[in-house]
Amino acid sequence: MSIEVKGLNKKFGDFVALDDVNVTIPTGQLTALLGPSGGGKSTLLRIIAGLEKADTGSVTIEGNEATHLPAQKRNVGFVFQHYAVFKHMTVAKNVAFGLEIRKRPKDEIEHRVQELLKLVHLSQFSHRLPSQLSGGQRQRMALARALAVEPSVLLLDEPFGALDAKVRKELRDWLRRLHDDVHVTTVFVTHDQEEALEVADEIVVINEGRVEQVGTPDQLYDEPANDFVMSFLGEVTHLGGVSLRPHDIELETSPMLAGAVEGTVSRLVRIGFEVRLHVLTVDGDEVSVVVTRAHARSLQLQEGSTVWLTPAAGATVVPRMATAV
Amino acid sequence: MIWFSALVLIPLMAVVVTAIDGGWDVFWSTVTNGQTAAAIKLTVFTALGVTVVNVFMGTLIAWVLVRDRFWGKSVLEVMIDIPFALPTIVAGLVLLSLYGNDSPVGIDIANQRPAVFLAFLFVTLPFVVRMVQPVLEELDRDVEEAAASLGASRFTTFRRIVLPSLAPAITAGAALSFARGVSEYGSLVLLSGNLPFKTEVTSVRILSSIENDNVPAAAAVATVLLVISLAVIVLLNVIQRRVAARG
Numbered sequence: 298m299s300i301e302v303k304g305l306n307k308k309f310g311d312f313v314a315l316d317d318v319n320v321t322i323p324t325g326q327l328t329a330l331l332g333p334s335g336g337g338k339s340t341l342l343r344i345i346a347g348l349e350k351a352d353t354g355s356v357t358i359e360g361n362e363a364t365h366l367p368a369q370k371r372n373v374g375f376v377f378q379h380y381a382v383f384k385h386m387t388v389a390k391n392v393a394f395g396l397e398i399r400k401r402p403k404d405e406i407e408h409r410v411q412e413l414l415k416l417v418h419l420s421q422f423s424h425r426l427p428s429q430l431s432g433g434q435r436q437r438m439a440l441a442r443a444l445a446v447e448p449s450v451l452l453l454d455e456p457f458g459a460l461d462a463k464v465r466k467e468l469r470d471w472l473r474r475l476h477d478d479v480h481v482t483t484v485f486v487t488h489d490q491e492e493a494l495e496v497a498d499e500i501v502v503i504n505e506g507r508v509e510q511v512g513t514p515d516q517l518y519d520e521p522a523n524d525f526v527m528s529f530l531g532e533v534t535h536l537g538g539v540s541l542r543p544h545d546i547e548l549e550t551s552p553m554l555a556g557a558v559e560g561t562v563s564r565l566v567r568i569g570f571e572v573r574l575h576v577l578t579v580d581g582d583e584v585s586v587v588v589t590r591a592h593a594r595s596l597q598l599q600e601g602s603t604v605w606l607t608p609a610a611g612a613t614v615v616p617r618m619a620t621a622v
Numbered sequence: 623m624i625w626f627s628a629l630v631l632i633p634l635m636a637v638v639v640t641a642i643d644g645g646w647d648v649f650w651s652t653v654t655n656g657q658t659a660a661a662i663k664l665t666v667f668t669a670l671g672v673t674v675v676n677v678f679m680g681t682l683i684a685w686v687l688v689r690d691r692f693w694g695k696s697v698l699e700v701m702i703d704i705p706f707a708l709p710t711i712v713a714g715l716v717l718l719s720l721y722g723n724d725s726p727v728g729i730d731i732a733n734q735r736p737a738v739f740l741a742f743l744f745v746t747l748p749f750v751v752r753m754v755q756p757v758l759e760e761l762d763r764d765v766e767e768a769a770a771s772l773g774a775s776r777f778t779t780f781r782r783i784v785l786p787s788l789a790p791a792i793t794a795g796a797a798l799s800f801a802r803g804v805s806e807y808g809s810l811v812l813l814s815g816n817l818p819f820k821t822e823v824t825s826v827r828i829l830s831s832i833e834n835d836n837v838p839a840a841a842a843v844a845t846v847l848l849v850i851s852l853a854v855i856v857l858l859n860v861i862q863r864r865v866a867a868r869g
Contacts, residue, residue: 346771347771348767348770348771367770368767368770368771369770369771369775371771372773373771374771375767375768375771377767377768379762379764381762381764381765381768384787385786385787385866394769394772394774395772395773398772398773398774398778399773442768442772443771443772445772446772
């Protein structure tokens with residue numbers, strides 16, 4: 298196991314950032330730390346990197362006790378949300394920095410820098426200054442810089458958070474492909490569930506300083522441990538006493554199934570191929586339901602229609618939390 | 623450009639013209655006059671010394687003000703500006719009463735060269751601090767963290783990452799500090815005693831020339847100072863480029 302975190306606690310004043318966190322991150326995989334802002338995931342990443350000190354608990358990297366090791370000695374690559382470029386150095390110099398610190402021979406550094414710039418598709422920019430690059434290019438440069446020192450783990454803190462949606466999507470795909478080539482153990486922090494589901498091999502869901510669930514994207518989506526994980530990974534609605542996804546609700550215009558809940562369509566919005574409905578049930582719940590356009594048309598649904606709702610067979614269903622509204 | 627000319631260039635030209643008007647002989651005999659030469663030497667070297675001290679101490683103070691938290695920080699923040707706000711003659715009085723003949727702290731440097739140094743130091747303290755501080759505040763901490771995670775020690779990070787970013791501000795502060803030192807009058811006249819060959823500085827020398835109706839001599843000294851100041855500013859610029867390029 299590449300990174301082992303045990304019993305980690307961290308407070309900033311009265312604010313509890315991490316509350317007894319235990320996580321094991323497997324070697325060679327791409328792991329996402331997913332959760333809402335302020336949930337403690339960045340703090341966890343920074344503690345692993347040695348940029349922040351935990352109050353209690355231990356961190357082991359590749360079997361080496363790292364809890365009291367300074368950031369300089371941990372051999373981790375760190376990529377920051379806002380790139381953290383050395384703005385007075387050229388792209389090539391930025392990438393070479395870690396190797397120069399390690400006093401490698403000049404020709405070896407030059408060779409390695411060229412290799413890395415090729416890997417991140419920045420070869421033709423090696424003599425530019427970072428200010429002459431776009432955001433996406435800067436982040437690729439920062440990634441090359443972190444990879445230059447052959448880190449045992451690569452840590453990325455919201456790496457695409459400062460980029461616009463299109464570049465973000467491109468870089469996300471590119472990171473996945475890069476990881477398939479380089480195979481370095483990678484942990485990245487994100488608050489974007491789509492990003493985590495799409496890129497990661499494994500996801501650690503963190504909320505309010507605690508680990509809510511660890512699993513593959515499929516496990517998390519299909520078997521969420523609780524209401525929070527379920528609602529964070531996708532849209533959720535409540536029917537009767539349970540939480541479930543709006544597209545997992547069976548909708549009929551007559552009471553065919555036992556236990557079906559009767560309601561009235563209060564709002565109907567068509568978005569492309571899907572139709573979103575708000576159904577006001579006789580119990581007073583407002584339930585959102587998503588059906589395909591064809592299905593909606595075949596049932597001749599419109600605002601005011603009376604419908605009967607049941608959870609679909611095989612739907613992911615989680616008991617509703619008392620606090621959830 | 624017209625504005626700049628009217629305010630700066632024309633008066634500067636006038637000084638140079640006046641100096642040349644007296645003829646080369648007058649100019650040369652004035653600046654090679656023993657007393658004048660001593661004053662110029664004292665002023666320039668003291669100003670240079672003070673500038674060096676300010677570069678180190680000013681950067682250090684700015685660093686502490688930005689990066690450290692301690693009790694009384696906001697008070698110190700305000701106090702830094704006192705040499706700016708105080709009329710220089712008041713500063714002179716303060717220095718005289720503290721380091722003069724009846725010094726309450728037992729340090730009597732009245733009529734000695736350290737008095738000039740001290741007076742320069744007092745009035746130039748804020749320059750480097752105030753130039754460096756905002757730049758340091760703007761500096762991203764994650765850039766230093768990035769350097770640390772790449773294995774750079776704190777010293778290497780400072781030398782290769784932080785210093786090149788601060789270099790322009792330090793240079794600007796140093797230039798201001800040197801210029802102010804060279805031109806200082808009020809804060810040192812009381813404590814230094816203005817003894818010829820010992821503690822007399824150029825501004826005092828210029829004033830006494832004018833009082834003796836010897837305007838060309840005053841202009842000659844002023845021109846020499848002008849050239850020296852220009853040279854120092856150019857030199858500082860070269861140093862700054864070197865430091866900034868070192869990364």
